[in-house]
Structure formats: C-alpha cells, structure tokens
Amino acid sequence: MSRNEQLFERAQRSIPGGVNSPVRAFRSVGGTPRFIERAEGPYFWDADGKRYIDYIGSWGPMILGHGHPDVVRAVQDAAARGLSYGAPTEAEVEMAELLLKLVPSMEQLRLVSSGTEAAMSAIRLARGAAGGGKGRRKIVKFEGCYHGHADSLLVKAGSGLLTFGNPSSAGVPAEITQHTLVLDYNNAQQLEEAFGQHADDIACVIVEPVAGNMNLVRATPEFLQAMRSLCTRHGAVLIFDEVMSGFRVALGGAQSLYGIDPDMTVLGKVIGGGMPVAAFGGKRDVMKHLAPLGSVYQAGTLSGNPVAVACGMATLRLVQQPGFYDRLGARTDRLVRGLLAAAQEAAPAIPFAGDAVGGMFGVYFASRPPGSYAEVMKADKDRFNRFFHAMLDRGVYLAPSAFEAGFVSMAHDEAVIDESVALARDAFRTIAGG
Numbered sequence: 001m002s003r004n005e006q007l008f009e010r011a012q013r014s015i016p017g018g019v020n021s022p023v024r025a026f027r028s029v030g031g032t033p034r035f036i037e038r039a040e041g042p043y044f045w046d047a048d049g050k051r052y053i054d055y056i057g058s059w060g061p062m063i064l065g066h067g068h069p070d071v072v073r074a075v076q077d078a079a080a081r082g083l084s085y086g087a088p089t090e091a092e093v094e095m096a097e098l099l100l101k102l103v104p105s106m107e108q109l110r111l112v113s114s115g116t117e118a119a120m121s122a123i124r125l126a127r128g129a130a131g132g133g134k135g136r137r138k139i140v141k142f143e144g145c146y147h148g149h150a151d152s153l154l155v156k157a158g159s160g161l162l163t164f165g166n167p168s169s170a171g172v173p174a175e176i177t178q179h180t181l182v183l184d185y186n187n188a189q190q191l192e193e194a195f196g197q198h199a200d201d202i203a204c205v206i207v208e209p210v211a212g213n214m215n216l217v218r219a220t221p222e223f224l225q226a227m228r229s230l231c232t233r234h235g236a237v238l239i240f241d242e243v244m245s246g247f248r249v250a251l252g253g254a255q256s257l258y259g260i261d262p263d264m265t266v267l268g269k270v271i272g273g274g275m276p277v278a279a280f281g282g283k284r285d286v287m288k289h290l291a292p293l294g295s296v297y298q299a300g301t302l303s304g305n306p307v308a309v310a311c312g313m314a315t316l317r318l319v320q321q322p323g324f325y326d327r328l329g330a331r332t333d334r335l336v337r338g339l340l341a342a343a344q345e346a347a348p349a350i351p352f353a354g355d356a357v358g359g360m361f362g363v364y365f366a367s368r369p370p371g372s373y374a375e376v377m378k379a380d381k382d383r384f385n386r387f388f389h390a391m392l393d394r395g396v397y398l399a400p401s402a403f404e405a406g407f408v409s410m411a412h413d414e415a416v417i418d419e420s421v422a423l424a425r426d427a428f429r430t431i432a433g434g
C-alpha cells in the first residue's frame with residue numbers, strides 16, 4: 001500500500017470521506033486522493049514523494065505559485081507580532097484601501113475569512129438594503145454558479161421555467177430556498193421574465209461574471225449588460241461574485257474586462273494569497289446598512305486576521321507589477337493552445353476544446369466551449385476522467401473533476417507549460433480511441 005493509500009484509509013476513519021472539502025476526495029474521477037506534503041513554485045509533492053505540476057493552485061489563491069519568498073517573509077513577520085487581536089489594525093485599513101482602489105466599483109468593504117461567508121453576508125446585506133432599505137426577499141442566481149455553501153444558495157434549478165429552486169443539499173428546508181430563483185446562465189430573456197414576475201421582491205442578482213465552478217464558462221457581454229440594466233431599473237442589488245475571478249482574470253477582476261459596475265462585489269481566494277481572507281463591498285449606499293452603522297448584522301472573530309492580511313497584502317503587491325496579468329495570460333494561453341494542438345494530434349483526434357481568461361482555464365471534452373450549465377454537463381466525463389489519471393500518472397495535477405476550472409500561476413514559466421503540454425500529448429495518445 002502506498003503512503004497516500006494508507007493516509008486515505010486513516011483519514012476516512014476520523015474525517016467524513018477522508019477530506020475537509022468534498023472535491024478533494026476524487027469521487028468524480030475515482031482513485032486515491034494525493035496527500036500533499038510540501039509545495040514550491042509550480043509544484044507540489046505527495047506523501048509518496050511524487051512531484052506534480054500543480055494546476056489547481058489551492059483552487060485559485062496561489063497566483064504567485066507556492067512559497068514566494070516575499071509572501072513567506074510577510075507571514076513570518078506578522079506571526080511574530082501576534083496571531084490575532086480581535087481589535088482593529090492599520091494593515092486592515094491598508095488592505096481595504098488597496099482593494100477599493102483596484103476594484104473601483106466598491107466604495108466600502110468588509111473583510112471576512114471565507115468566500116462562503118462573504119457571499120452569504122453580501123446577500124443578507126442586499127436583502128436588508130434593497131427597496132430603499134425596506135427590504136426584499138427574493139434572490140436570483142444562475143445554474144452552475146457557486147457562491148459558497150450558505151443554505152439559501154444550495155439550490156438546484158426547479159423543473160419548470162421560473163420556478164423556485166429545490167434544496168440541492170439535505171439539511172436545507174425548502175422554506176429556506178423558496179425565495180431563491182435559479183435561472184440559466186447567459187439567458188438574458190429568462191432574467192427579464194423573472195423581473196417581470198417578481199420585480200418588487202427581488203433583492204439581488206448574484207452571478208459569477210466569469211463562471212469558474214462549472215468548469216470555465218464566460219458570460220456574454222449582453223447577458224451582463226442586461227443584468228445591469230434590469231437591476232438598475234428595478235432597484236435590485238447586482239452582486240458580482242468575484243471570489244474566483246477577482247485578481248485572477250485581470251487586476252480589476254471580470255468587471256474590469258466587461259466594463260460593468262456591479263453594486264456589490266464579493267472577493268476571496270487570491271486576496272488571501274493562500275490564507276483565509278475574503279471581502280464583500282460595494283456602494284456606500286448599500287454598505288451603510290451594515291452593523292454597527294445599520295441594521296444588517298455580520299461579524300467575525302478572525303475577520304481581518306493580521307497574519308492572513310499580511311499574506312494577502314504581500315500577494316496583492318506583487319500582482320500589481322506592470323505586465324503581471326499580460327504575462328500570466330500569455331502563459332495560460334500557451335498551455336491551452338498546446339493542449340488543443342496535442343488533442344488534435346492524437347489519432348483518432350479527440351473532441352476537445354479549451355478556453356482561458358487571464359490565469360484561469362477550462363478544458364472540455366466537447367467540440368466547443370460551453371455557454372451554460374446544461375452544455376457543460378454534455379462534455380464526455382469518462383474521457384476527462386481517463387485524461388485526468390493519465391496526466392496524474394505523468395506528474396500533472398489537474399482539478400479532479402470534469403466540471404472545475406484550472407489555474408496557472410506566475411511560477412509556471414514557459415518551460416513548465418511546455419513540459420505539461422508534452423506530457424499531455426502522451427496522455428492524449430493513450431486515451432484516444434477507447
């Protein structure tokens with residue numbers, strides 16, 4: 001038995017499924033999860049000493065790669081000054097100021113510790129603030145977008161158009177999700193119909209402007225523009241959940257690429273640089289409803305934790321270097337173009353498509369990139385699973401699911417990308433045919 005197998009067996013005795021977050025369990029692809037011992041640059045090493053080129057980057061945060069010396073030093077220095085105070089610090093103010101400068105649609109923000117917490121708080125605030133502070137009940141989300149695991153967000157689409165969602169998790173009473181409307185991604189007409197039926201009670205529309213939790217799916221500009229104008233017209237709060245896309249697809253997030261100003265933005269992942277920092281922010285008019293100023297409650301023992309903030313700030317300093325996102329985007333494109341060419345060379349050629357936005361990419365065993373959850377679901381999952389394992393065997397760690405995006409870091413230089421492509425060429429060859 002390998003050490004990974006031993007650890008997995010042991011882990012399952014004390015932790016449900018052996019993991020602290022479900023997708024790590026390899027349920028979708030089968031096999032034994034790798035237990036990671038250490039990481040450096042674009043690589044990590046598992047408990048059996050095998051090295052992998054890491055294309056999950058902790059599911060987004062590790063945009064500089066692992067163990068950047070400036071980040072490690074910042075964390076060590078902060079830790080030496082105290083781990084947590086439960087009182088405000090100058091560093092939190094600096095972080096808030098920097099985030100507001102880089103994401104100018106936000107006028108104020110609050111720091112929290114996870115994307116789940118940030119999205120949940122943003123929705124509570126939107127509900128409390130909507131309708132001029134009178135409050136509204138309904139929220140609109142889109143199928144395939146993930147906004148953390150708060151009860152009202154764990155919803156799958158109802159069977160008919162414009163029906164309210166059913167809970168997609170046990171433990172969530174239907175009463176909790178009865179005000180969550182689930183619509184198709186990239187379907188502006190459906191959104192318009194939803195406002196037609198429920199305009200006075202829709203508190204907010206929450207969306208991943210570049211979706212990264214159903215593989216990678218781009219929103220069309222028309223879809224986001226329709227959303228913006230419908231929210232403005234009906235007094236609903238438009239929330240961009242940029243936990244994944246923020247500081248990943250561009251310095252100013254997806255909103256800077258599309259040129260759309262949401263009323264609120266949710267951030268996480270990269271802003272913590274690998275430690276627990278997330279944020280929700282927006283227009284002063286909305287943010288003023290938050291306690292202690294307003295009547296919407298939200299709090300956190302470790303919010304703005306000094307060590308986590310130091311890690312996030314060190315990361316954010318480095319991503320502001322001129323040309324950072326151009327270089328990151330070029331490397332990600334190089335990877336995707338290389339994978340496309342490698343799939344074509346396999347005989348018989350494998351239906352395969354790819355897409356990239358900034359440092360984020362999607363690979364699809366389908367003839368073209370998907371535009372909705374339904375299209376994502378049509379991809380050849382079995383083929384992906386074989387590709388995943390063929391890559392893993394060769395030392396390339398992709399997200400262990402056909403329905404997750406991939407992440408490139410600045411530590412993935414051209415040599416690492418080209419090595420990955422060469423290994424993929426070999427992997428495609430072994431999965432072609434069958």
Ligand SMILES: *Cc1c(COP(=O)(O)O)cnc(C)c1O
Pocket residue numbers: 113114115116117119146147148149208212213241242243244245268269278
């Ligand atoms: C990861 C993610 C979340 C949840 O963040 P956690 O820190 O895992 O709680 C929310 N929204 C989006 C878009 C995400 O990608």
